[in-house]
Amino acid sequence: xxxxxxxxxxxxxxxxxxxxxxxxxxxxxxxxxxxxxxxxxxxxxxxxxxxxxxxxxxxxxxxxxxxxxxxxxxxxxxxxxxxxxxxxxxxxxxxxxxxxxxxxxxxxxxxxxxxxxxxxxxxxxxxxxxxxxxxxxxxxxxxxxxxxxxxxxxx
Amino acid sequence: xxxxxxxxxxxxxxxxxxxxxxxxxxxxxxxxxxxxxxxxxxxxxxxxxxxxxxxxxxxxxxxxxxxxxxxxxxxxxxxxxxxxxxxxxxxxxxxxxxxxxxxx
Numbered sequence: 001x002x003x004x005x006x007x008x009x010x011x012x013x014x015x016x017x018x019x020x021x022x023x024x025x026x027x028x029x030x031x032x033x034x035x036x037x038x039x040x041x042x043x044x045x046x047x048x049x050x051x052x053x054x055x056x057x058x059x060x061x062x063x064x065x066x067x068x069x070x071x072x073x074x075x076x077x078x079x080x081x082x083x084x085x086x087x088x089x090x091x092x093x094x095x096x097x098x099x100x101x102x103x104x105x106x107x108x109x110x111x112x113x114x115x116x117x118x119x120x121x122x123x124x125x126x127x128x129x130x131x132x133x134x135x136x137x138x139x140x141x142x143x144x145x146x147x148x149x150x151x152x153x154x155x
Numbered sequence: 156x157x158x159x160x161x162x163x164x165x166x167x168x169x170x171x172x173x174x175x176x177x178x179x180x181x182x183x184x185x186x187x188x189x190x191x192x193x194x195x196x197x198x199x200x201x202x203x204x205x206x207x208x209x210x211x212x213x214x215x216x217x218x219x220x221x222x223x224x225x226x227x228x229x230x231x232x233x234x235x236x237x238x239x240x241x242x243x244x245x246x247x248x249x250x251x252x253x254x255x256x257x258x259x
Contacts, residue, residue, distance in 0.1 A: 038201070041218040077222045096220060100185055104220035107229070113212040114170060118228030122183070122220050 036093065036106040046095060049103040050132065053093060058132050058139035061086065066131050066144040075123040075148040082131040084115030084140075091134040092117045097143075098127030123148045162256035164240045171207065171234045171258050175227045175242050183219030200225060203244045207234045207258075234258055 040052025050056055067081035082092050092115065093106040104121045115133065123129075128143040164173045177200065184197025197219060205213035212231045227242075234240075236258055243253035 036216050038216070041216065081228075099220055100183075101218060101220065104218055106216045108214035108216075109212070109229075110214070111207065111210045111212040112231050112233040114230040114232055116228075116230045118174075118226070120222040120226050122181075122222055 036091075036103070040106075041103050042101060043103060044101060046097050046102045046130070049095060049101075053103070053106065053132065055093075055132050055134065055139035055141075058141035061133070061140035061142055064131050064133055064140060064142035066129060066142055068129050068144055068146050070145075071147045071149065072123065073149045075125070075150055077120050078123050078129075078146060078148070079118070079120050080129055081118040082116070082133075084131075084133040084135070086115065086133055086135040086140055088135045089115035089133055090136075093132040093134075094119070094121060095130040095132065096121060096123045096127055097130055099124050102130075160242070160244075160252055160254045162240060162242055162254050164256050164258040166234075166236055166258055169232060171231045171238070171240070173205065173229050173231065173240055173242075173258075175205075175225075175254075177203075177225045177227070177244055177252070179223070179225060179244075179246065181219060181221055181223045181225060185219070198246065198248055200244045200246045203227065203242065205229070205240065205242045207231055207240055208238050 036053045040049050043049035043052050063085045065083045072078040080094060084092060091108045094104045095102045096104055107117045126147045129146050130141060130143040133140045160177045162175050164171055179200050180198055182195050182198040186195045188195050199219040200217045203215040203217060213229055238258045239255055240258060241255040245251045
């Protein structure tokens with residue numbers, strides 16, 4: 001990991017700092033957009049996590065498809081698949097809304113990577129699984145409820 | 156040294172379908188040890204990057220909310236059979252691992 005990039009993104013000035021860094025040629029635009037500051041992963045609620053990602057009011061989109069089970073028996077392993085057909089998708093973030101730290105992962109996509117991510121997440125309890133897609137500097141979102149029978153966080 | 160990881164990459168039309176399995180405990184730091192009652196320290200992968208023929212295609216940030224022994228699937232448009240996929244990760248304790256595979 002590029003230490004400079006981390007520091008720049010951590011800066012309180014947020015978007016402004018990044019823009020300057022991009023202008024100065026320190027960061028490639030795709031890299032700057034793809035990376036979410038570590039602090040967003042520590043946010044305790046969805047609002048703070050989205051703010052940390054720089055996506056405070058993402059627009060609902062039907063072009064994002066979340067494939068996850070309706071009922072997950074084991075919250076420790078919940079398969080989640082996100083497909084975004086939004087042109088220019090540059091990042092897909094996955095949030096489990098009622099987890100202690102909702103932001104589960106953020107995937108920056110570049111160099112021909114399609115708007116598709118498949119992974120397995122932990123869920124503490126029944127909640128919405130939310131996908132936040134960044135495309136062309138804008139944020140889009142969709143959510144799907146997953147019922148959890150046995151929680152997978154802590155215990 | 157970390158456990159090995161597995162990558163499988165196959166072409167479907169002009170899109171490479173890459174599947175990665177990493178070996179990692181992914182402790183959130185919130186779980187208690189059943190015997191001692193002590194919190195198990197956080198130990199999880201924080202960064203995953205993937206390249207195809209040296210060009211970066213994926214740059215991911217992970218948290219303890221990803222399941223143990225993380226699975227990751229992604230698709231890349233453009234590569235050819237025989238192109239090299241490299242996936243590497245780093246965790247919050249500074250441990251690192253990397254593996255490569257040829258697209259089949």
